[in-house]
Amino acid sequence: xxxxxxxxxxxxxxxxxxxxxxxxxxxxxxxxxxxxxxxxxxxxxxxxxxxxxxxxxxxxxxxxxxxxxxxxxxxxxxxxxxxxxxxxxxxxxxxxxxxxxxxxxxxxxxxxxxxxxxxxxxxxxxxxxxxxxxxxxxxxxxxxxxxxxxxxxxxxxxxxxxxxxxxxxxxxxxxxxxxxxxxxxxxxxxxxxxxxxxxxxxxxxxxxxxxxxxxxxxxxxxxxxxxxxxxxxxxxxxxxxxxxxxxxxxxxxxxxxxxxxxxxxxxxxxxxxxxxxxxxxxxxxxxxxxxxxxxxxxxxxxxxxxxxxxxxxxxxxxxxxxxxxxxxxxxxxxxxxxxxxxxxxxx
Ligand code: FES
Ligand SMILES: [Fe+2]
Numbered sequence: 298x299x300x301x302x303x304x305x306x307x308x309x310x311x312x313x314x315x316x317x318x319x320x321x322x323x324x325x326x327x328x329x330x331x332x333x334x335x336x337x338x339x340x341x342x343x344x345x346x347x348x349x350x351x352x353x354x355x356x357x358x359x360x361x362x363x364x365x366x367x368x369x370x371x372x373x374x375x376x377x378x379x380x381x382x383x384x385x386x387x388x389x390x391x392x393x394x395x396x397x398x399x400x401x402x403x404x405x406x407x408x409x410x411x412x413x414x415x416x417x418x419x420x421x422x423x424x425x426x427x428x429x430x431x432x433x434x435x436x437x438x439x440x441x442x443x444x445x446x447x448x449x450x451x452x453x454x455x456x457x458x459x460x461x462x463x464x465x466x467x468x469x470x471x472x473x474x475x476x477x478x479x480x481x482x483x484x485x486x487x488x489x490x491x492x493x494x495x496x497x498x499x500x501x502x503x504x505x506x507x508x509x510x511x512x513x514x515x516x517x518x519x520x521x522x523x524x525x526x527x528x529x530x531x532x533x534x535x536x537x538x539x540x541x542x543x544x545x546x547x548x549x550x551x552x553x554x555x556x557x558x559x560x561x562x563x564x565x566x567x568x569x570x571x572x573x574x575x576x577x578x579x580x581x582x583x584x585x586x587x588x589x590x591x592x593x594x595x596x597x598x599x600x601x602x603x604x605x606x607x608x609x610x611x612x613x614x615x616x617x618x619x620x621x622x623x624x625x626x627x628x629x630x631x632x633x634x635x636x637x638x639x640x641x642x643x644x
Contacts, residue, residue, distance in 0.1 A: 298632050299323040299555050300520040302408035304418045306552035306564045307394075309436055310401045313337050317361060319352025321556045323407045327394060328352040332359040337403045338372040339394035345376065351391070400426060401434070402552065402564070421522050421550050425568030432568035433583045435590060439563050441597030442604070443521055443555040444625065446563060449593055450523045450551060451486050451620035453513045456496075459592050463585045464527070468493040469513070477619040482627050486620035488513040492532040499529050502572065502582050503545035510536035512546075517624050519631055521553035545572060549586075559601050565590055 305322060308329050312318055318329045319342045326342035328351045342350045344363040353364040360369040360377055369378040374393035376385050395406040395413035400422035406413035425432045439446065449455060454473065456465030473488040490511045495503060499511065509529040516524045526548050530541020547569035554562040567586055573579065604610070614622065 299407075300628065300631055300635060302412055302635060303520045304397065304404040304406055304413075305520070305554040306402045306562070307339060307396070307405035307554070308403045309434060309564065310337075310398055310403055312436065313403050315356045317352040317354060317356060319350050320562065321560075322405060322562070323555050324557055325407070326350060327405065328361065329396075329403060329405075330356045330361060332372055334359075336372070337396045337398050339396045339403070339405045340370060340372075340374050341392035341394075343391065344368065345370075345389050345391050399423075401566075419518070419522050419552075421524065421552060422566050424524070424548060425550060425566055427568075429570060430568050431571050431579055432566065433586075434564070434566040435587060437563040437565065437590065437594060438556065439561040439594050439597050440559065441561060441594075441601035442559050443553050443561040444628070445597045445600050446551075446553050446561055446593075447517065447521060447523075447624050447628075448618075448621040449597070450525065451484060451515055451517055451624055452617045453486075453488055453515060453525075454617050455596075456513075459596055460589050462497065462588075464496055464498045464589055466494065466496040469496075469511070473513075475617065475619075477623065479623055482519050482631070484517045484620055484623045484627070486515045488515075489537065491536075495529065498582070498585050499545065502578065503529055503543060505529070505531065505543060508532040510534075510541060512536065515620070517620070519627060521555070523549075523551040523553070525549045525551070546570075559605065561597075563590075563594070 307322055313329045313331055315331050320327050327339050328342035329339050331337055342352050344351055346366060346368055349363060349365045351361050351363055354362045360371045362369045367380045368376055370391055371377045374391040376389040379385055395410050397404045397415055397418050399418055402422060404418050454470040457467045457470035469490050473490045476487045478485045492508045495505045495509045510532050511529040514526045528546025530536035530544045534542040550566045552564035556562050
């Protein structure tokens with residue numbers, strides 16, 4: 298079950314070209330491409346004739362041609378050509394999805410098209426596109442359920458072990474002061490770890506000679522977006538008040554789009570004020586961060602494998618699960634509301 302009445306990241310802008318891109322979003326096959334004028338299009342990736350994915354075909358002008366019998370469908374999903382046949386039956390069409398392109402992303406509306414409201418496109422990645430900032434991004438396909446990713450990002454104590462060779466140290470699990478707040482359907486988990494030695498990445502790029510105060514502020518909002526600020530300053534110099542010495546921080550924004558029940562598209566976008574003009578340093582920082590993403594994905598995929606062996610196996614809770622549990626409650630309630638809305642419409 299997925300929340301449908303939302304804008305999801307379908308692809309980064311630079312992934313959508315005049316070559317068709319096939320992707321499964323919320324269990325539905327979707328093909329993305331651009332028209333001659335450059336506008337993104339999202340259509341059902343399943344030819345109305347014999348169900349071949351349209352993404353195996355090619356874009357001709359503003360339409361996409363199926364690879365099998367060369368039927369063509371325009372950006373609205375209407376069939377506009379059947380070779381050797383004048384008449385086009387009205388049912389020969391595919392679903393088209395509303396799309397909005399913003400902040401280097403193509404957002405796709407996965408609910409009823411008539412409910413698509415452009416004003417609800419999330420303000421998520423724009424922060425990372427500022428003057429004087431540097432940013433990088435990756436799209437990963439994860440063989441794991443999207444809620445495993447949400448759990449992970451609302452409990453950053455896992456840095457202690459999963460990312461011990463770069464951004465983590467045991468202090469963030471053992472010594473953090475954690476506060477969980479709810480604002481409507483948003484969840485914010487703030488972790489402060491005071492007066493501890495810098496983990497490797499923080500030491501290397503923050504260039505600290507003494508202990509640090511370190512923060513990890515993770516904000517979730519439905520259906521599955523995150524904005525996370527990680528940073529540090531010299532211990533005892535006012536990090537919490539924003540006046541700490543040698544502040545070093547970065548933001549990571551995440552668009553998490555379910556693909557199937559046990560796979561997920563993970564759009565990860567990191568940005569920061571440039572702390573150096575040595576771009577080799579910045580590149581090395583990014584390499585460490587890509588490594589962190591890979592370490593998380595290894596965890597999600599291993600979890601999913603054990604879940605698949607026995608989907609009924611219970612998950613037990615610890616104190617740090619307050620944030621993840623809140624997010625799960627919010628998603629469950631919103632799923633119930635969508636189901637009730639749908640059955641009300643059907644009645
Ligand atoms: S399956 Fe697409 S044209 Fe026949
Ligand atoms: Fe992680």
